[in-house]
Amino acid sequence: MSFNLSNFGYSKLSTKVQIIMEENSKIRLGISIGDLNGIGCEVALKTFEDSRMLDFCTPIIFASNKTISYQMKELGLNIVFNGVPDASKAIDNKINIVNVWKEIPKIEFGQSTEEGGAYAIKSLKAAVEALKKGDIDVLVTAPINKNNIQSDEFKFPGHTDYLAQELQGESLMFMVTDTLKIGLLTDHVAVKDVSAAIIPRLIRDKINIIEKSLMMDFGIRKPKIALLGINPHSGDNGVIGKEDDEIMKPVIREMANMGHLVYGPYSADSFFGSDGYKKFDAILAAYHDQGLIPFKTISFGQGVNFTAGLDKVRTSPDHGTAYEIAGKGVADESSFKEAVFMALKIFKNRTEYQELTKDVLKKQRLKRER
Structure with a gap:
């Protein structure tokens, strides 16, 4: 079945984009939640608050049920989600939350804290592992704070450098x-x-x-x-x-x-x-x-x-943690939504390109064998 994103009002990025989906083969879209004290959770949840977004992909958020529930309460959101132990258990047509941690981290909206950075990295590492294993197809990363993520276990200036180490290419x-x-x-x-x-x-x-x-x-x-x-x-x-x-x-x-x-x-x-x-x-x-x-x-x-340049697809919005408005429920999810659509579009284009390349190489091989 073919879905044109512009039919659902998402025309800025997606006028020419069609996400082709077959039964039980939706693109599995992983989300690392970013700094818990910023707007990452808010823009991710607002993006999928519109249930029509579930027609295009299966979202899988790497955080915890309790963390997401707290964020929704503070932001005045009412979204039904499905908790799963790992990404491979995600269910289509639902917002899935992978329980990366069981404890309840302290959330201080608008503040740069060591704890906020630590949980941002926990989410990112879990999402990247799922991406490497093939449990998710693409990754959208919510904003992190390049200062509070630094630790003995994570010494990178940002997402790009970490992904370059973890993924091929x-x-x-x-x-x-x-x-x-x-x-x-x-x-x-x-x-x-x-x-x-x-x-x-x-x-x-x-x-x-x-x-x-x-x-x-x-x-x-x-x-x-x-x-x-x-x-x-x-x-x-x-x-x-x-x-x-x-x-x-x-x-x-x-x-x-x-x-x-x-x-x-x-x-x-x-x-x-x-x-x-x-x-x-x-x-x-x-x-x-x-x-x-x-x-x-x-x-x-x-x-x-x-x-x-990497063997996996990763996108993110074009803004940062926006501490100044975090926790107020006023963050605009437009860029995060565009990051979702772009990840889906690139994944589809790349899949078609790889299939076309295989066909060309096969024809060349058959021609040489004649």
């Missing part, structure tokens, strides 16, 4: 909507270290990842990619810095000669204001804020953080 932080896609050469790297981190091999690797993702995850057959310069005005021919001339441009020429549609480096200050980004399928920014400031300015609330 080379990761790319890829901020996406249907009309704007921005990847990062360097993500959680201090500005003073950016230039030293950008070496020819890194540029080649990130171009290859973003190109493959555009083809496999978004159905773009021949992607056209723009690279933003490292320095102001891309160095102004060496006046403001030599990195663009000596590192970026040679790699771009090399890859263009190999048939890749890569262009640049473009001066970042005018690239978005002049609508230059609309001429490309994706943009590769040199560092975090160079890419995320224009992305969030143009697409905030509709954008999705997708970890491209």
Whole structure:
């Protein structure tokens, strides 16, 4: 049976998306709950408060029955859920809660606490293990606090770095909507270290990842990619810095000669204001804020953080813990909902791509055997 998401009022991201579902084969969507003192639980629960969302996937939240019940009471939500011991026992057409812990953690809305960070990581680790085992098909992560998650057991600046270690492939932080896609050469790297981190091999690797993702995850057959310069005005021919001339441009020429549609480096200050980004399928920014400031300015609330390049699909909303409104029941779930739809869309596109690739390889093998 075919469902068009726009028929249910979800048209921003999903006008062209159709989630194809067969009997007993819904996509199993795992959710790590993020910082318990932030808005993660709220936006996840609000997303599935609309029962029509259960037509598209089977949600599996990694937390505990008691924690979710407490959050619902405090937020004034009334949602029926199904508690399960592990993700493999999840039931379709229900909101499933995997009981990762039995104790009742202390929740202090709006506060950054060590306990809030510890339970965010417990949820994330359990969800990633389920993803690796195949008990869930895709993962949507609610926001964490990069400070209070740090411990002897977890020393990563964020989700992306942890997932890169746990899952197969080379990761790319890829901020996406249907009309704007921005990847990062360097993500959680201090500005003073950016230039030293950008070496020819890194540029080649990130171009290859973003190109493959555009083809496999978004159905773009021949992607056209723009690279933003490292320095102001891309160095102004060496006046403001030599990195663009000596590192970026040679790699771009090399890859263009190999048939890749890569262009640049473009001066970042005018690239978005002049609508230059609309001429490309994706943009590769040199560092975090160079890419995320224009992305969030143009697409905030509709954008999705997708970890491209891995063998599993993970998305997240484009906002943080939002402590300032946590526990007040006023958080907007739009970006989390878009992250859900994007994960489903990518999973479907990737499955179809892999099937098509298998068919092509099979035909090539049969042709050689004749």
